[in-house]
Amino acid sequence: MPSPAAPLKNDLVGDIAAQALWIRRRSFQMVYEAQQGHPGGDFSATDVLATLYFGVMRYDPKNPRDPKRDRFVMSKGHCTGAFYSVLARAGYFPEADLSDYMKPLSKLNGHPNRNYLPGVETNTGPLGHGLPVALGIAIAGQIDNADYRTFVLTGDGELQEGSNWEAALTGGHRKLENLTLIIDRNRLQQGARTEDTASLDPLDDKWRAFGWHVEVVDGHDHAKLLEVLSASPKGRGKPLCVIANTFKGKGVSFMHDNVAWHHGVPNKEQYEQAMRELV
Amino acid sequence: MSAAAPPKAGLFDCRDSFAKTIEALAEADPRIVTVVSDSVGSSKLGGFRTKFPDRMVNVGIAEQTLVAVGAGLANGGKVPFVSAASCFITGRALEQVKADIAYSNVNVKLIGQSSGVAYGELGPTHHSIEDLAWLRLFNNMKLIVPADPWQTAEAIKAAAAYDGPVFVRVSRMTVPALDRPEGAVFEIGKAETLVEGTDATIIANGTMVHRAVAAAKALAAEGISARVVNMATVNPLDEAVIAVATETGAIVTVEEHSVRGGLGGAVAEVVISTNPVPMRILGFPGFVPTGSAEWLFDNFGLNETGIADAVRQTIARKK
Numbered sequence: 001m002p003s004p005a006a007p008l009k010n011d012l013v014g015d016i017a018a019q020a021l022w023i024r025r026r027s028f029q030m031v032y033e034a035q036q037g038h039p040g041g042d043f044s045a046t047d048v049l050a051t052l053y054f055g056v057m058r059y060d061p062k063n064p065r066d067p068k069r070d071r072f073v074m075s076k077g078h079c080t081g082a083f084y085s086v087l088a089r090a091g092y093f094p095e096a097d098l099s100d101y102m103k104p105l106s107k108l109n110g111h112p113n114r115n116y117l118p119g120v121e122t123n124t125g126p127l128g129h130g131l132p133v134a135l136g137i138a139i140a141g142q143i144d145n146a147d148y149r150t151f152v153l154t155g156d157g158e159l160q161e162g163s164n165w166e167a168a169l170t171g172g173h174r175k176l177e178n179l180t181l182i183i184d185r186n187r188l189q190q191g192a193r194t195e196d197t198a199s200l201d202p203l204d205d206k207w208r209a210f211g212w213h214v215e216v217v218d219g220h221d222h223a224k225l226l227e228v229l230s231a232s233p234k235g236r237g238k239p240l241c242v243i244a245n246t247f248k249g250k251g252v253s254f255m256h257d258n259v260a261w262h263h264g265v266p267n268k269e270q271y272e273q274a275m276r277e278l279v
Numbered sequence: 280m281s282a283a284a285p286p287k288a289g290l291f292d293c294r295d296s297f298a299k300t301i302e303a304l305a306e307a308d309p310r311i312v313t314v315v316s317d318s319v320g321s322s323k324l325g326g327f328r329t330k331f332p333d334r335m336v337n338v339g340i341a342e343q344t345l346v347a348v349g350a351g352l353a354n355g356g357k358v359p360f361v362s363a364a365s366c367f368i369t370g371r372a373l374e375q376v377k378a379d380i381a382y383s384n385v386n387v388k389l390i391g392q393s394s395g396v397a398y399g400e401l402g403p404t405h406h407s408i409e410d411l412a413w414l415r416l417f418n419n420m421k422l423i424v425p426a427d428p429w430q431t432a433e434a435i436k437a438a439a440a441y442d443g444p445v446f447v448r449v450s451r452m453t454v455p456a457l458d459r460p461e462g463a464v465f466e467i468g469k470a471e472t473l474v475e476g477t478d479a480t481i482i483a484n485g486t487m488v489h490r491a492v493a494a495a496k497a498l499a500a501e502g503i504s505a506r507v508v509n510m511a512t513v514n515p516l517d518e519a520v521i522a523v524a525t526e527t528g529a530i531v532t533v534e535e536h537s538v539r540g541g542l543g544g545a546v547a548e549v550v551i552s553t554n555p556v557p558m559r560i561l562g563f564p565g566f567v568p569t570g571s572a573e574w575l576f577d578n579f580g581l582n583e584t585g586i587a588d589a590v591r592q593t594i595a596r597k598k
Contacts, residue, residue: 065460069354098322115384121354123383134381136351138337143312144355163375166341170348175337236296 006127012055016222019089020050024251025278026089027081030101031248032271036110037101039250040261042206042249044186044219045153048244049086051225053150061091062086071137073121073152075130076184077111080155080264084108084117086277092119092146128161130154131181138179138239146178153182160198165210172211179239180229181212184219186248207241219244252277290453294392296428297449298323300435302359305331310504311439312336312352314361316345321393322362339447342367346375349387358386358439364398365407365448367389372412380444381417387445388438394424394448395486395535396563399572411513412540414446421445421467422514424534424542426488427457430511431466441467450535452486452572457509470517476506479590480524481545483533484510487581491533494586505590513542518549525554529593531561533586537578538562557596559589 031037053059057070074083080103086098088095093107100106107116111125122133134152141148154164171179185203187194194200204214213236215228228242248262249255254272255264266274280292286292305311305327312334313327336352338344342363349361361368368391369376380387391410398405414422421441425431431449438445443465457473472496473488481558483491488509495505506527508520524530530550532543543560550558563579576582580589 031436063518071354122350126378128343129347129375129378132347133351133354133472135344136336136348137354138351139356140352140357143357146355163343163347163363166338167347169346170344172339172491198408213524 013223013226016054016226017048019259020046020222021278022089023050023085023115024197025083025275026085026098028271028278029087029264030081030272032096032266034102035265037081037265038078038263039081040188040255040258040264041076041079041155041184041186041268042257043250043252043255044246044248045076045079045184046250047220047222047224048182048184051229053086053090055226056229057151061119064092066204068146068148070148071121071134071139071150073124073130073134073150075124075127075152076155076158077124077130080108080110080111080112083112087117087119089189090119093117123158127155127158128163131164132167134144134208135171135176138171138176139174142174142176149178149180151180151182153184154187156183156185156200157194157197159183159200168207168210169210175211175237175278176239177236178255179232180242181239182242184246186246188248188262189256190262192259203243204250211238212241213238214243215251216243216245219246220250264270286453289455291428291456292429292451292453293428293449294323294451296431297390297435298326298592300326301434303587304329304436304439305334308358308439310356310358312359314338314345314349314352314359316340316363316367317343318363318392321364322390324362332558333592334414342371343375346372346389347379349377349389350383350385353385353387358388360388360390362390363394365394365403366405369407369410369413376414380497381420384419384443386442389444389446391446393451395450395452396567396575398453398571399412399570399575402569403566406567408535408537410448412537412544415514415540415545418514419444420514421512422448423467423512424448424484426485427454429456429459430465437465437467441568447483450486451452454486455489457489457492458533465511466532468512468517470508470510470512470520471519472506474505476502476504477527479529479594480506480508480527480529481531481533481586481590482508482510482521482524482542482556482582484513486535487533490582491586493583496588497583497587503590503594510542510546511521513545516545516549521546521549522553525550525556528556529590529598530556530558531560531589531593533561533581535581536562538564546560557593559593561586561589
């Protein structure tokens with residue numbers, strides 16, 4: 001089951017970069033038109049999403065419940081601008097549907113609903129839900145000795161939810177090498193820096209202490225993300241935690257590392273400036 | 280946790296029925312797995328663990344992950360039976376039940392063990408007399424409160440056969456096997472009328488059903504004809520049976536649950552919007568004192584005498 005968006009040219013990293021640019025532009029347009037959303041987190045997560053969907057995961061958007069598919073769980077469910085954009089781009093539904101974002105009766109709810117949209121594995125929105133569900137998917141795969149991998153993307157502020165650490169214990173205990181957690185480590189939560197709120201560092205040591213293999217990478221470096229995420233998990237004997245160091249608002253100068261853009265929405269001038277920068 | 284005494288002759292611990300049924304179902308269906316939070320013994324799943332060690336997932340004392348792992352296992356094609364003390368699998372993990380199970384609408388079966396006031400002496404932290412009120416808000420989740428061992432087994436089979444979220448409330452309080460006509464069947468959403476009657480209707484479920492039957496017999500001796508309905512499914516309610524019950528002119532509900540928002544509240548919602556008749560809701564008023572379950576039942580009128588009194592008083596309110 002090849003990735004459907006596999007590039008024709010032999011430049012996977014270049015293709016991922018192109019997809020990431022498209023996702024940033026399209027998600028920001030969604031947020032601008034809806035005048036709602038979480039664009040700062042959309043942008044910090046975009047490169048991870050683009051790498052997963054266009055370079056790592058095996059899936060068939062025409063058969064979204066294929067038992068053999070790799071699973072992706074979007075734990076930071078508020079970042080639907082980026083998530084819906086990547087799903088549409090990957091072929092799960094028409095790109096034109098993105099214009100319905102958050103409209104009345106839209107399938108493109110502010111937070112994803114698996115019963116409305118193909119490609120959504122579980123309904124998220126409240127934080128700290130994705131990793132425990134992904135853990136269950138990975139356990140099913142372990143029981144069946146199945147080949148599929150389970151990926152889950154959390155925010156970093158989200159790790160303040162205790163449910164993550166319950167799941168961390170069992171993931172380490174069961175040595176779930178088919179499970180990969182990616183932490184969007186942009187260091188900003190809704191209202192302030194994580195380290196000024198309830199500090200997470202040393203985050204890598206925490207995951208190692210729970211029995212996970214940890215990789216700390218630049219979360220905007222497609223080549224590096226591709227390398228660590230596509231490495232075979234076989235024989236690792238541990239679940240993988242990728243701490244992706246990112247910036248909230250990455251790609252747009254006035255949004256870069258700016259907490260105001262957690263759920264800030266652009267006016268016309270800001271939107272136009274962002275579009276000029278995202279090229 | 281208090282150790283349960285072995286059942287007296289003629290009385291049954293419905294957990295045994297749950298355990299036997301789930302083992303039999305698992306023999307036939309490899310998709311069935313169990314998920315526990317260090318709740319193997321209290322769920323009586325030791326036999327399952329012995330037979331299917333690779334199909335029991337124990338997440339430790341971690342109820343949020345317990346429920347979420349159920350959702351994940353369903354995503355991976357399993358039919359998970361997630362079993363833990365009812366007070367914790369509901370209250371502690373309520374948002375997981377809401378978002379991961381109900382709102383996500385996944386094929387997970389939640390088994391609320393030792394529900395009601397089975398842990399009477401342990402106090403309100405361990406009582407589960409709020410669970411039905413909480414879960415009843417999730418409109419797509421089937422809620423079943425079996426009344427005896429046969430119905431527990433049938434409810435577990437029905438839950439396995441149904442594709443979607445189900446909560447089955449299992450008691451450790453011993454109950455007798457109810458008298459049923461030959462060929463009785465259990466169906467989710469269908470109530471059963473155990474005693475016919477015309478002067479009033481007692482609607483009960485779970486451990487209260489046999490007490491309601493005893494009350495109806497006592498009332499019959501004094502010439503009062505009380506119908507007894509076992510409303511094992513709280514969601515969806517058997518509204519047709521409730522509509523017919525209003526024709527008796529008086530309704531008393533009885534449940535091992537708070538009087539707020541459980542079976543009584545559910546029945547009342549139907550009664551007021553169809554054919555309002557005098558009603559009485561028997562249950563616990565809120566947090567209750569410590570005491571054995573039997574002491575609590577007697578103290579709060581959840582016994583033959585209390586139910587019969589409530590029926591007489593409700594009949595007296597008929598216009």
